[in-house]
Amino acid sequence: MAAGPDRPSDPRRRERRWAPVLIVAALLVVVAGGARSVADATAANVGPVAMGPVHLRPLEGWQVEGAVTPTFARLHKGPVILDVTVHQPVAGGPMLAAALYREQQLESSFAHLLPGAPEATVTSAGAPAAGFTYLAETADGVLVEGLVIVVDTANATAIFDARAPSGGLTGAVEDIRTMVNGATI
Amino acid sequence: MTRDRRSLHHRSIFQTQQPAFWVFALFLAYGAVRVVAALGQIASVSRSGWALSWLLLLVYAAPLVVLIYHLDLYEREPVSVAIAAFLWGALAATALALDAGGWDEVLANVTTQGFAVRWGPSLTAPVIEEFLKGAGLVLLYLIVRDEVDDMMDGFVYGALCGLGFAVVEDVVYFMAGFGGTPAGVLEGFYVRVVSSGLYGHVLYTGLVGMAIGLVVTRRDSTPIRRRLSLAAGIIALAVFGHALWNAPVLALAPSAPVRGAAWLLYPVDLAIKGLPLLLFVIVALRLARSRERRWLDGALAAEVGRGGVTSDELATLRVPARRRAAVRTMGTRGGDAAGRLLARLQREQIDLAMAASRVTAPDAPELIAQREYCISLRAALDAMPGATAAAQSDG
Numbered sequence A: 001m002a003a004g005p006d007r008p009s010d011p012r013r014r015e016r017r018w019a020p021v022l023i024v025a026a027l028l029v030v031v032a033g034g035a036r037s038v039a040d041a042t043a044a045n046v047g048p049v050a051m052g053p054v055h056l057r058p059l060e061g062w063q064v065e066g067a068v069t070p071t072f073a074r075l076h077k078g079p080v081i082l083d084v085t086v087h088q089p090v091a092g093g094p095m096l097a098a099a100l101y102r103e104q105q106l107e108s109s110f111a112h113l114l115p116g117a118p119e120a121t122v123t124s125a126g127a128p129a130a131g132f133t134y135l136a137e138t139a140d141g142v143l144v145e146g147l148v149i150v151v152d153t154a155n156a157t158a159i160f161d162a163r164a165p166s167g168g169l170t171g172a173v174e175d176i177r178t179m180v181n182g183a184t185i
Numbered sequence B: 001m002t003r004d005r006r007s008l009h010h011r012s013i014f015q016t017q018q019p020a021f022w023v024f025a026l027f028l029a030y031g032a033v034r035v036v037a038a039l040g041q042i043a044s045v046s047r048s049g050w051a052l053s054w055l056l057l058l059v060y061a062a063p064l065v066v067l068i069y070h071l072d073l074y075e076r077e078p079v080s081v082a083i084a085a086f087l088w089g090a091l092a093a094t095a096l097a098l099d100a101g102g103w104d105e106v107l108a109n110v111t112t113q114g115f116a117v118r119w120g121p122s123l124t125a126p127v128i129e130e131f132l133k134g135a136g137l138v139l140l141y142l143i144v145r146d147e148v149d150d151m152m153d154g155f156v157y158g159a160l161c162g163l164g165f166a167v168v169e170d171v172v173y174f175m176a177g178f179g180g181t182p183a184g185v186l187e188g189f190y191v192r193v194v195s196s197g198l199y200g201h202v203l204y205t206g207l208v209g210m211a212i213g214l215v216v217t218r219r220d221s222t223p224i225r226r227r228l229s230l231a232a233g234i235i236a237l238a239v240f241g242h243a244l245w246n247a248p249v250l251a252l253a254p255s256a257p258v259r260g261a262a263w264l265l266y267p268v269d270l271a272i273k274g275l276p277l278l279l280f281v282i283v284a285l286r287l288a289r290s291r292e293r294r295w296l297d298g299a300l301a302a303e304v305g306r307g308g309v310t311s312d313e314l315a316t317l318r319v320p321a322r323r324r325a326a327v328r329t330m331g332t333r334g335g336d337a338a339g340r341l342l343a344r345l346q347r348e349q350i351d352l353a354m355a356a357s358r359v360t361a362p363d364a365p366e367l368i369a370q371r372e373y374c375i376s377l378r379a380a381l382d383a384m385p386g387a388t389a390a391a392q393s394d395g
Helices: A011-016 A018-042 A093-109 A170-182 B019-043 B047-069 B079-099 B102-110 B113-123 B125-143 B151-177 B182-194 B201-216 B224-246 B260-301 B311-317 B320-334 B336-358 B365-382 B387-394
Strands: A049-051 A054-056 A063-065 A072-077 A080-087 A112-115 A119-122 A128-137 A143-152 A157-165
Touching: A018 B019, A018 B079, A018 B102, A018 B125, A049 A072, A049 A080, A054 A080, A072 B102, A080 A093, A080 A170, A093 A112, A093 A128, A093 A143, A093 A157, A143 A170, A143 B151, A157 A170, A157 B113, B019 B047, B019 B079, B019 B125, B019 B151, B047 B151, B047 B182, B047 B201, B079 B125, B079 B151, B102 B113, B113 B125, B113 B224, B125 B151, B125 B201, B125 B224, B151 B182, B151 B201, B151 B260, B182 B260, B201 B224, B201 B260, B224 B260, B260 B311, B260 B336, B311 B320, B311 B336, B320 B336, B320 B387, B336 B365, B336 B387
Parallel strands: none
Antiparallel strands: A049 A054, A063 A072, A072 A080, A080 A157, A112 A128, A119 A128, A128 A143, A143 A157
16 A cells, blocks of 8 residues: 655664564575475485395485385385385386286276376486386375386396375486486396 | 655555565575476476466466455555565465475374375465465565555455465466376366365465454554454464365365266365355455445545545545446546546545555645645546536536
8 A cells, every 4th residue: 555654764773674574584495495404304214125136225315114025115205105016027128017017006006097108218227127107096086196117137127116196206206216226126 | 746745656566675675586586497497397298288277277367366456445556566476476485385395204204104195285285385475475565565554455465476376386286187188187177276266375375465464554553462363363264274175074076087967076075175264255355345444434534624535525435336436427428538537536535545544643744745636636627628517416
């Protein structure tokens, strides 16, 4: 609304104008920027995870959930889940393994699944791999986005299935790719 | 224009001498870079879905902006400040909310992962997001203190900020949550906008803005302690409404794939969670309007007889429909120029009320200057052919 009457300027009053501004700015930085620090501080440190021939080193902030078996481990970081499944090598290679995982595992796990087209790739260690993204809806209506990476070697096939409620996966994709590339299979 | 009168004129957001302006601009620039990068990534999902998302949201948001902007009966907020509020919600608050995503991890770390997935959206997002949007409103107030001086002003800026946030969030949901294809975008638009367009961020942040307006108002003699506690209650209600909306309770929405009449369950499901808060906001807005009317009566009552406003003009001024009708009648009978001049006189009489409510003496220089300006406008109007007859017929 309209401005008030002109008042004689008061240097002390002018100085005080900085105080509320700095307080608001500091609170914004703490709330937005401090989340990562607090999350890392409250996360337990996790050592290497061994599943048969597959060894995975969780990055900072990732935690193991439940028991680790020779064929399965579940890690999570906040709302992002990473399921690691280990099989015998698949004769058809990682593309076939990815298709089988989608048909046999994902389609039965969700009420509604919208998978992306699989793409062939290789890990930084040179192992053949395949990956695809998906959108899904759980039985209780939660929208989920996911990323599957299948790595196939002579020893084993490892399937990394990362998923999070819609909008939550983007920030974790780099972590997941780093862990996949750093895994010993 | 005298110095005193100039001081009454509405301010733009570009108050470069205010520290708050630069902090606001800094966060806004950061938000623009962060949000444009994030939106650019999801645009690659489907260009046609992306374009459709923005088109649909433009169709939804444009009339809502007009509606919100015209809620204040007696004045229009400066356009640049209104745009700044919208941009804070769309860019700065959205970007900072992305950064604050780590609080979901904290919840998972201190509870369980399953609990965090199920309850995180209703426990962390409402508190964090309402804080981030509300902080922008506080910065706006610190930039243009004189433009936010009652609950209705606060609601207008808050609702625009919430609308900006909702538009960007909806684009993300259409592209990431509903697949991003044109069919998915249309489904998302039906679920998130058609079925729930009047609930959501517009209401929550509108309430937060109302609370800020209540605290900083200079029209209310209620002790600050009481206003603070009432404002805290209003903010708590906004956060609770947001939390209830996100909570996995009272959910009647059909499971996918949705077919036929099951689509109608969406508006029913969302109304259960959103309608009570919408009704509350409507009641609060009506009370805020009554409060504004009482303020206008009180501020101008003493001015009747001093020349700035007549009793007939005040009777017209206090009812917006009557005010618009008077301008229309003046335009029809006295010509467009006379209509515009009457509209201007009415705006200046509102400013006269502002000046009167901020000074203690009836002979304060700025009050006299504004009063004389109103008198001169009326004299100019009276001198226009046909204007007097129109004024008499309207009165």
